[in-house]
Amino acid sequence: MEQSQSVQEYYGKVLSSNKDLQTTACCSPEDMSDELKTMIKNIHPEVIEKFYGCGAPLPPALKNCTVLDLGSGSGRDVYLASQLVGPEGRVIGIDMTDEQLEVAKRHEKHHMDQFGYSQSNVEFRKGYIEDLKAAGIEDNSVDLIISNCVINLSPDKEAVFSEMFRVLKPGGEIYFSDVFCDRRLPASFQEDPVLLGECLGGALYTEDFRRMLMKNNCLDYRVCASSPIEVTNKKIADKLGPAKFFSLTIRAFKVDVEDRCEDYGQVAYYKGTIEGLPHIFDLDDHHRFETNRPLLVCSNTAKMLSETRFAPHFRIEGDLSAHFGLFDCGPESIQSVTTDSNVGACC
Template identity: 45%
Template sequence: MSSCCPAKTKSITDDVKDYYGKKLRTGDDLETAACTTPPQKMFKSVANAMALIHDEVVSKYYGCGIVVPECLEDMNILDLGSGSGRDCYALSKLVGKDGFVIGIDMTDEQLEVANRHVDYHMKAFGFDKPNIKFVKGFIEKLKDAGIADNSVDIIVSNCVINLCKDKHEVLSEAYRVLKEGGELYFSDVYADRVLSDEIRNHKVLWGECVSGALHWKQLFDLAKDIGFETPRTFEYRDLKITKPDLKEVLGDAKFVSVMYRLFKLPKDADRNASQVIYKGTITDNQDELKFDRKLTFKNGASVTIDGDTAAILKQSRFKEDFMFQKAPGCAKYSEVKEENPFDLLKSGGVTNEGGTCCC
């Protein structure tokens, strides 16, 4: 993964290109855990897709999460900073022959690896023609790479947005190319403070997704300013930098890796609280569907949800997987609020906050 920052921030761009194109040969060359994914459980279809990916593609993978959301059949997906293509190829298998995946990256060496194995994966997946392509470009300049307005169902990104200096432009471009009802599902690193210039200018820490981390509150401010719904925390984990020389540079700054989902909805979306019943129709999620860290829908169970969550379900790719009816006036439900991931780490709790009806 790597893709950020054109000429106006040329030094950062060149540093990142060199880091991911020349210095890093495999994941063993990383100096921190920021760009690594800890062992985690995968759904069967995801694990099966990952098992088919070429060894060279996997060896060149750098990322802090598995960015594979649910309900992917026939979707058009864009991967920001696709690197060697690991996530793209898994998604290519999961969207099926009638879906399509585009990976965008700025690093020639990574793109060479990704493009080298297109035919290999199409044969492994049993597809008679490619449903994937890789393009060279910058993730905050998607128009230059030919990504049209309102053309993408889902955008994924795996620990890449922090590598780019202009996060506002990245998120604005993501918003532009998403269809209404579309989702940005991404993993990234965040800090508990605004980082000092000394940290920001450290090449290794920037290349390893640490120095470029936003203060967590800035993400919520950017999302609101651009027009996204409130970011939904899906997963999070503590991120500790243990190498002594890097730890000394960082001082008391703390970091966390978070998987967020952001949705783009029409301005006139219906935002009435609703009672919903999940039908159990999504692959690998027949028994239950985890929507965010707080809310999990059980198959056949009636749940009362706030108007913003109802609007997302009604406008997005999930709309056919739920039954909707108006929530009774006495129904209780939790409102969507900003969440400090560092407070979540301290509390350590995951709760289901779907509401109930008193009637």
């Protein structure tokens, strides 16, 4: 069976709720913020029941943004984002599975009323994440792309990343949780509907993921959270063999960054102005900004903070006029998360 059909069958027909999942592979490693925990209470139980992701990979500072959710399923993250962007923002969910889209659409009015909006700020479109043009998503039109445990299911991941960077506005962000693997998996894994449907058989090999971003001129991305996946279902574990799987939340920006972190002596100050974050802002798993506390940053980090929607919330001192060599970036990179090596390509 063709890969997309197998996935549609799994999410549209085989599973009737998240209780039917055989593993917990698709699990965002991030803790949910108190704000999101409150917002989740506003979401219809049927939407929650057919939620097949985990956690809530949604970054802060989204007021008035246009958000695109790739593989939006029953719409849980779309309805969370709907609350975060507010009535002037907009959220579009794309999914290929009719059964999931039907649930998401049926509860649109419920959520509009629940959030106190006079008109809905969400829209669900049937489409393939590999071809966002066909789904009517214009070039440079989206502030933030989210995705919760979907990209591993795609038969053409190169197309997905290329489409993402096409539709992102300059300075826009990709923030997604997915399953990654420490090696290229045999093609037969993607032909197994359970391995694929449980988000393991098509897991992204971390180095291939890095190469896909590079092809889109994205030379630095950040790991926000990570955790190893333990496959406790013996039948599935036996099929998978020794490959190691990880759940990662990644962020990357459409800004012109370099492949290594360079030191220009720049210093960043967080102003404490992001709603709900008066004291601390975490850019990734090793860049924590305390309000008004100076932090020496590489030029890539400086750009992520000053050429994106975070710009009003940061003051950057210094420019690119004097270079002091490579920036000592700290330990974490996708390689150090997913292997025992400490090779850091990005900061």
